[in-house]
Amino acid sequence: MAKSKLIRMDNIGIVVESLDDAISFFTEIGLTLEGRAKIEGEWAGKVTGLGAQSVEIAMMVTPDGHSRLELSKFISPAVISDHRNAPVNALGYLRVMFAVDDLDELIPRLLAHGAEIVGEVVKYENSYRLCYVRGAEGILVGLAEQLNNK
Known part of the structure; x- marks a missing residue:
């Protein structure tokens, strides 16, 4: 019997309180809203193990x-825990990292959306400028600007 092979990573899921705020924040980074829908029904609860559920999702690409x-906003059942302000050394979800072409131009736009720089913008060798920002919903996002392409 042939071993199943990985084809691709489809998405990363993030639970939020405000889809509109999260969509706006990730749009500012450069993602596009691919679609928005309400997911409910017996099949959905069987996948998640939550039983009856109602979730509004937005897919960003x-x-x-x-x-x-x-991005998922649970209507029911209610959210049971909140990890949004966990430090970067907490177990579980850490952050999502995006490659960007101009940190100096992007950061002020994200700050205008309420984001905060977690530490500092740092240079890693002569390869990257990196930083973490805590954006909409307290979501931790890494940003990396490659230097050797400039």
């Missing part, structure tokens, strides 16, 4: 079309 974020 990167410019190259290869990576997606699925």
